[in-house]
Amino acid sequence: MPTFDEARHMVLSRITTLGVERVPLLDAAGRVLAEEMVAPWCMPLCDSSAMDGFAVRAADCGSLPADLRVTGYIPAGGEICGDVAPGCAIRIMTGAPIPPGCDAVVPVEETSERGDVVTLHDPVRTGQHIRVTAEDVAVGETIITAGTLLRSPEISMLASFGRALVPVYRRARVAILSTGDELVELGEPLVPGKIINSNILSLAAAVREIGAEPLLLGIARDNRESHLEKMTEGLKADAFITSAGVSAGDRDLVRDILAELGVEQLFWKVEMKPGGPTAVAMFGGKPVFSLPGNPVSTMVTFEAFARPALLKMMGHRRIFRPVVTATLMNDLRKKPGKVNLIRVSLAKGEDGFQAYSSGIQQTALLKTMLRADALALFPSELETLERGATVQCHLLREELFMGEE
Ligand code: AMP
């Protein structure tokens, strides 16, 4: 049986990125750029004014106050006018091109005007308040490297260089299937002995949260035909996730039917808790995640295996959650031999994060997951962790990083 780390490595080392598609720029936000972007021109394209004021020749302003004759006007977006003669100035707006002959801009606040004469009161330095050609980006410079997550600043840069269509990695289409005779769908009548198929929705939400596309296949009943039919469909997607039916019960058909359909199992059972019975397989280059059915186990094993794999498929460089160190605020106890992923809530103490167990760590207790800001690692070989111990916490709510209470 692989350890938690070995199992993750077995999965992630097999994952390759999906293909590339060209999408309209705005649709590329939140996606990963698949090719290096090089500037086809420089920015700014020409010397331009950084202020509203007057374009002048610095040499005309040696003795103050200096009177200059205003002989023209260039608004933002205006065309460059002819040469500016000595002793003259051009009224100019922010962003407008600097006229030939001028080598400085004097802000309007530092001048006074009477008729067509402007008087400068402050010393003028050559080049002041001019945005120089190519000072931001040179022609041919790499503006964004392949593998970069496209956020608002990258969209701005790509827009500035006229990229209407952008090559990004495809979003993973992820088929999700629940298994079990006890399940009813949301909206159907619930009677004792039945439970609502919540896993399909928690998984779909988690898939959507990382920018992948969930395909909900519903419920496979606990018989071979139903499994075969649904799983045949599931194996057509880029990735396939099932929940339940993967333990050792006589109704647990998931692994057998997947094997019948030709998937290659990487492992079944991992030295971890929750999530011990997890199986992961490959079908061609596509991963198949068979997650245990208890809702907490389903979500935790999605976090541990499916989430980083799907992010990697979609080209992301950062595929793991940020890890913070925290001081444990409860005593914890377990049997040695399995790493435990403890649901903890985090608070900020004077010496950094404090981790509080979010309650009894049974996988059927959903409430503990709602209170979980992070999963704290309780190492495999240990039996006890005492209050005050240092634990590594994988942040489930990354906004905690930003200081949210
Ligand atoms: P199993 O591994 O098939 O025995 O499932 C384990 C337990 O997980 C079941 O007893 C259910 O309580 C729970 N479970 C299974 N499938 C779902 C589901 N789709 N939604 C919510 N809970 C589930």
Ligand code: MG
């Ligand atoms: Mg079952």
